[in-house]
């Protein structure tokens with residue numbers, strides 16, 4: 001096919017291409033019943049005139065945390081008008097003023113003026129509203145770790161959770177959403193004792209669960225019979241080995257595009273291979289970009305060992321020579337790499353305190369090195 005043909009080819013295999021967009025809200029939310037129940041239990045007191053239970057929602061990227069919060073908030077708002085549910089993306093809103101402006105907007109339906117209004121006035125209007133209307137409020141702070149970078153976390157938690165001291169009868173709670181396991185330590189460092197949360201864990205999806213979720217997405221996004229269960233199985237395995245459902249959704253979209261460019265009515269293996277070349281390392285790169293210096297050193301040390309039966313105790317020796325860190329902080333760093341699904345660890349049952357764990361790299365060493373180099377290059381280039 002020539003370029004014109006590709007551009008003008010008007011048959012499509014996509015019934016609804018938006019179903020593969022990052023902000024698409026799936027109609028069916030599968031395999032998260034227990035987490036949804038746990039969230040409902042935390043919100044229940046608020047529907048009965050009490051305080052919502054403070055909660056940490058913890059799970060690696062693309063485990064459905066944001067979707068769960070949006071779904072449960074919709075259900076609550078559809079059931080009761082006694083609870084104000086506010087969702088704030090802390091990647092986008094990090095200052096006290098910005099966050100309370102989002103809350104204000106949710107309550108009053110418009111943003112407060114950006115200048116000339118002191119924070120205390122905005123804060124006061126929100127809390128007086130809750131007080132007079134006798135409503136409770138839960139604020140979901142998504143990607144809350146961004147507040148730690150800007151050192152605003154403590155004040156914001158305090159403002160929300162201790163409002164009742166100044167505004168009698170006001171009932172507030174926080175859902176802190178986090179995809180970084182270091183939150184536990186950051187929490188102690190950054191947030192006052194007002195926040196003693198329940199924990200709800202979003203475990204990584206299994207391959208079968210990813211298969212089911214992707215199958216459902218296919219029904220929403222493609223016409224019937226565009227993709228076989230065989231190809232879908234390969235996509236689910238690919239996404240599962242990277243620990244990233246988003247990669248599976250991306251692969252569906254990109255291989256669909258390749259099939260269309262090829263004037264094919266079905267997605268074939270060659271389209272998937274082409275798509276995988278385009279999405280795989282992009283995801284790995286974006287994970288590697290988030291690593292701290294010590295995490296990168298640890299990853300490189302694992303690569304240098306280049307063996308299948310690397311024991312945590314040996315790895316620690318080598319790592320501590322380079323960084324002089326304690327075993328506890330080595331352990332945390334190792335957990336972080338596992339949490340990001342860059343490595344797997346397996347207990348051998350021997351040794352003490354887990355130092356006989358075996359470390360297994362989940363990616364090909366060359367691919368990681370190539371991506372690390374690229375990430376470093378871009379970092380140097382951008383200062």
Ligand SMILES: Nc1ncnc2c1ncn2[C@@H]1O[C@H](COP(=O)(O)OP(=O)(O)OP(=O)(O)O)[C@@H](O)[C@H]1O
Pocket residue numbers: 021022023024025026028029030031032059060061062063064065066067068178179213245246249
């Ligand atoms: N159980 C599910 N059923 C259907 N789609 C899902 C499910 N879980 C996640 N998804 C889809 O996967 C993508 C990522 O989900 P979501 O944004 O909720 O994850 P997250 O845990 O909040 O990720 P992050 O930590 O990166 O913000 C979205 O496109 C969402 O629609």
